[in-house]
Amino acid sequence: MRESGYFLPHVPIGYGATVAVALGMWPLLRYVFHVRSDAVILGTMVTVGILFGIWFLRYAKMLWLALDLTIHPPRDEDFQSRGRKSG
Numbered sequence: 001m002r003e004s005g006y007f008l009p010h011v012p013i014g015y016g017a018t019v020a021v022a023l024g025m026w027p028l029l030r031y032v033f034h035v036r037s038d039a040v041i042l043g044t045m046v047t048v049g050i051l052f053g054i055w056f057l058r059y060a061k062m063l064w065l066a067l068d069l070t071i072h073p074p075r076d077e078d079f080q081s082r083g084r085k086s087g
Contacts, residue, residue, distance in 0.1 A: 007061050009068075014053060014060035022049035 025045045029035040 007064060010057075010060040010064040013063050014056055017056055017060065018049055018053040021052045022046070 022045045025048050026041060029041050029044060035041055
């Protein structure tokens with residue numbers, strides 16, 4: 001059982017990915033699609049940032065769990081009963 005707040009480090013992972021995707025929209029819109037309106041670009045960046053942030057939340061938690069299990073793999077004593085009764 002993970003302690004309270006275990007998944008809290010997923011927040012910077014999600015934030016970083018969301019910022020990267022939202023900021024990545026600027027050169028895509030400006031240079032690939034040749035959009036010149038700053039209002040359209042900003043509106044698109046905000047919309048993509050919000051939608052991507054909501055969608056990416058579960059994947060940020062998954063990435064945090066994978067990173068933590070890579071850094072701190074479970075040991076045999078993690079699976080011992082520690083005096084608890086089973087059943």
